[in-house]
Amino acid sequence: MLDWLGYRQGLPLWISWxxxxxxxxxxxxxFEGIAETRKELLFTWSYEYWGHLERLKEQLNKDNPHDSQxxxxxxxxxxxxxxxNQEQLFSALYSRATDFTELFLLNxxxxxxxxxxxxxxxxxxxxxxxxxxxxxxxxxxxxxxLLFGPYADPITLTIGPRSSTFHDKMTLLxxxxxxxxxxxxxxxxxxxxxxxxxxxxxxxSGHVYPDSGDNYxxxxxxxxxxxxxxxxxxSRSRFEDRTFTHGENLKDGVxxxxxxxxxxxxxxxxxxxxxxxTGQLHPGVANTIANxxxxxxxxxxxxxxxHISVIGKGVTFRLPHCPDVWGMMCEGDxxxxxxxxxxxxxxxxxxxxxxxxxxxxxxxxxxVTAAYGSPAxxxxxxxxxxxxxxxxxxxxxxxxxxxxxxDRLRNLSRFIRMNAEGSGDLTQRLDIHRFxxxxxxxxxxxxxxMIDSLESIMMQVKLTAGDVSASQLVMNDTTAVTVxxxxxxxxxxxxxxxxxxxQLQDIDAVKESAExxxxxxxxxxxxANQQIDVAKNEVxxxxxxxxxxxxxxxxxxxxxxxxxxxxxxxxxxLHAIEQISSQTHLLALNASIEAARVGEHGQGxxxxxxxxxxxxxxxxxxxxxxxxxxxxIYKDAQQAxxxxxxxxxxxxxxxxxxSAASELLAAAAEDxxxxxxxxxxxxxxxxxxxxxxxxxxxxxxxxxxxxxxxTQEIESVRYTSGNVEVIAKSMQxxxxxxxxxxxxxx
Numbered sequence: 177m178l179d180w181l182g183y184r185q186g187l188p189l190w191i192s193w194x195x196x197x198x199x200x201x202x203x204x205x206x207f208e209g210i211a212e213t214r215k216e217l218l219f220t221w222s223y224e225y226w227g228h229l230e231r232l233k234e235q236l237n238k239d240n241p242h243d244s245q246x247x248x249x250x251x252x253x254x255x256x257x258x259x260x261n262q263e264q265l266f267s268a269l270y271s272r273a274t275d276f277t278e279l280f281l282l283n284x285x286x287x288x289x290x291x292x293x294x295x296x297x298x299x300x301x302x303x304x305x306x307x308x309x310x311x312x313x314x315x316x317x318x319x320x321x322l323l324f325g326p327y328a329d330p331i332t333l334t335i336g337p338r339s340s341t342f343h344d345k346m347t348l349l350x351x352x353x354x355x356x357x358x359x360x361x362x363x364x365x366x367x368x369x370x371x372x373x374x375x376x377x378x379x380x381s382g383h384v385y386p387d388s389g390d391n392y393x394x395x396x397x398x399x400x401x402x403x404x405x406x407x408x409x410x411s412r413s414r415f416e417d418r419t420f421t422h423g424e425n426l427k428d429g430v431x432x433x434x435x436x437x438x439x440x441x442x443x444x445x446x447x448x449x450x451x452x453x454t455g456q457l458h459p460g461v462a463n464t465i466a467n468x469x470x471x472x473x474x475x476x477x478x479x480x481x482x483h484i485s486v487i488g489k490g491v492t493f494r495l496p497h498c499p500d501v502w503g504m505m506c507e508g509d510x511x512x513x514x515x516x517x518x519x520x521x522x523x524x525x526x527x528x529x530x531x532x533x534x535x536x537x538x539x540x541x542x543x544v545t546a547a548y549g550s551p552a553x554x555x556x557x558x559x560x561x562x563x564x565x566x567x568x569x570x571x572x573x574x575x576x577x578x579x580x581x582x583d584r585l586r587n588l589s590r591f592i593r594m595n596a597e598g599s600g601d602l603t604q605r606l607d608i609h610r611f612x613x614x615x616x617x618x619x620x621x622x623x624x625x626m627i628d629s630l631e632s633i634m635m636q637v638k639l640t641a642g643d644v645s646a647s648q649l650v651m652n653d654t655t656a657v658t659v660x661x662x663x664x665x666x667x668x669x670x671x672x673x674x675x676x677x678x679q680l681q682d683i684d685a686v687k688e689s690a691e692x693x694x695x696x697x698x699x700x701x702x703x704a705n706q707q708i709d710v711a712k713n714e715v716x717x718x719x720x721x722x723x724x725x726x727x728x729x730x731x732x733x734x735x736x737x738x739x740x741x742x743x744x745x746x747x748x749x750l751h752a753i754e755q756i757s758s759q760t761h762l763l764a765l766n767a768s769i770e771a772a773r774v775g776e777h778g779q780g781x782x783x784x785x786x787x788x789x790x791x792x793x794x795x796x797x798x799x800x801x802x803x804x805x806x807x808x809i810y811k812d813a814q815q816a817x818x819x820x821x822x823x824x825x826x827x828x829x830x831x832x833x834x835s836a837a838s839e840l841l842a843a844a845a846e847d848x849x850x851x852x853x854x855x856x857x858x859x860x861x862x863x864x865x866x867x868x869x870x871x872x873x874x875x876x877x878x879x880x881x882x883x884x885x886x887t888q889e890i891e892s893v894r895y896t897s898g899n900v901e902v903i904a905k906s907m908q909x910x911x912x913x914x915x916x917x918x919x920x921x922x
Contacts, residue, residue: 179476180453181485186476189485192514193475195521203473203513206384207489210506214377214391215493218504221275221376222495225366226321228273229352233364235265237354266292274339277332278367284360286311293335310351313400313499315360320353321497324400326370326410326444337369342412346370346444370444374412377504379628383414384621386608388486388509390414394449396465396492396503406465407457409447410502415482416443432483449505451479464490464503477510485510519614523577530572534565584616588623602627747803761793 178186266279270292280291286301286308301307310324325348337343350366377391393411395404404410416426416439424430426447429438434452451458459478463470470490472478477485488507495502541561546554591606605624611617768786 211489323498340371385508397501400499
């Protein structure tokens with residue numbers, strides 16, 4: 177029944193559990209609520225700070241789209257205006273996000289190019305360093321974001337805390353990659369001391385179980401930080417310092433029968449939540465890792481790293497852009513959780529004891545009186561004893577129980593009354609040790625928890641009201657500048673509309689001139705077409721004549737060529753005649769010689785031969801004369817042929833000229849057509865321009881109207897901004913009615 181606790185330690189716990197086992201459902205709800213709210217706090221906080229970095233990155237990209245300081249290995253120097261604006265953006269975020277102790281930029285080589293902590297600028301991180309490994313992991317991821325840590329960074333310790341109560345070198349780093357045109361350009365980083373998440377989940381003054389309650393985060397499943405074993409602490413334990421416990425602490429060492437559990441510097445990464453009796457992860461952590469969640473609130477509980485019986489709720493989760501799965505335990509010692517002794521139990525115990533005692537006393541008094549007196553006297557004495565016993569019992573119960581209970585309720589009422597009217601001291605808490613270990617102490621604890629939550633809310637409202645007030649002042653200035661700019665834009669648009677109206681009038685005049693020019697060109701085109709048609713007809717007729725002349729010249733040329741052939745034939749005949757005449761002359765000469773030889777008998781033949789010779793000579797002379805004449809005729813014929821050839825060439829050139837003239841006339845007609853088409857296009861274009869100008873004028877009027885509406889809206893925003901200022905001041909006045917801890921952030 178007592179399991180691993182043993183009789184000496186287990187029996188008192190079992191008695192407490194048995195007396196309060198009816199609280200089991202309430203205890204389950206308490207631990208479920210604690211785990212869920214702390215988990216929700218972590219997620220809300222993470223989304224808030226990722227949102228801060230994302231908005232800063234968008235502003236940096238908007239202000240420096242082509243010239244980012246982290247955009248290259250050797251970035252170009254930023255202009256003074258750009259650097260000033262960058263410093264203003266970082267400073268504005270740094271003042272709003274109070275958990276960031278540093279904001280800085282890393283270039284792709286791992287060098288710090290800008291930081292709100294000036295001494296950090298120029299630092300470089302190699303691939304072997306923790307931050308260098310995170311850069312490598314980030315550049316290989318798809319999300320472009322990484323929540324890295326916790327890891328030890330001395331710079332965190334040097335910079336110091338801003339919002340966390342405790343502080344050491346353990347660090348969480350928000351890393352948001354910057355890309356320019358799809359190329360990795362650097363990383364925007366936000367440094368947060370890891371103790372911040374301890375403050376988020378601990379909320380020390382609001383602990384329901386102040387003596388033993390502890391909420392802590394541990395590694396459940398490492399996906400990036402494989403060097404961190406499951407069950408290793410990732411947040412500060414409440415028992416790390418003396419501030420958190422009424423007994424032993426981890427800095428001085430927690431003593432167990434199996435050794436001392438302690439840490440040298442901090443809980444994170446130094447402590448693994450094991451049961452010292454077994455050396456294995458204690459059941460709460462082990463079952464949470466195995467099942468994703470674990471709820472155990474009944475006797476005998478389970479052994480934690482102190483080997484003390486604890487109960488509670490464990491959950492696992494993955495924060496946004498954190499590759500590792502974390503676990504969180506919300507625990508309390510079983511002894512404290514079930515330490516309560518109800519008013520009913522105490523009253524029953526007191527009533528039972530007083531009744532037993534009074535019964536014994538009355539029985540003795542009645543017995544003695546009856547032994548030495550009459551029955552009537554014994555009855556009187558017994559009745560009086562009962563009356564005295566009853567009065568005494570009532571007095572004792574009233575003074576010891578009802579009076580104390582009334583005093584506790586009066587204290588509770590007085591404390592609540594301080595804040596019931598909307599004002600009070602929220603720094604005050606009920607001293608639960610002044611209450612009995614009953615329902616009044618539970619009520620006091622929950623009132624403290626409620627006041628703690630209320631103070632946290634009020635602090636957030638106070639900070640938010642301050643932010644709203646500051647933002648409202650900026651918005652007032654911005655809206656004033658915007659109104660001036662909108663009015664100037666409205667004036668420029670009105671001037672543009674006037675210019676467009678004047679331009680539209682000019683366009684209308686140009687369009688009318690183009691219409692007139694088109695009509696004139698049409699008339700000229702009709703006249704030119706008529707003249708071109710006449711010229712075309714004449715050219716055609718000339719072409720026909722030239723073709724006829726060409727054919728006639730060709731016929732004449734052919735006749736002359738035939739005539740020259742005939743002359744050639746005559747020349748051949750003359751040559752034949754010349755040969756015959758030469759032979760005849762030779763024969764006559766021979767005949768004369770022969771006649772002279774004969775003598776007188778040959779005189780008659782000699783006369784004939786002489787005449788033949790004369791005739792032959794005359795024939796030769798006539799032939800030469802004819803030959804000379806034919807030569808002249810042939811030369812004249814050749815000259816005529818040459819002249820006819822030249823004439824033919826001239827006629828051909830004339831035909832070419834006629835053809836060219838016809839083509840020129842056709843081209844002239846086409847040019848006129850193209851001119852007409854060009855003018856038509858010009859007119860159409862002018863009509864389109866006029867139409868577009870009219871549409872632009874309409875749009876400009878709409879724009880002018882919208883700008884005027886925008887100006888009115890901005891004026892309304894200015895008015896609303898004034899109302900916001902009033903509301904913010906009213907909110908600050910309302911919060912000012914409560915006294916808050918100035919150093920308290922959450």
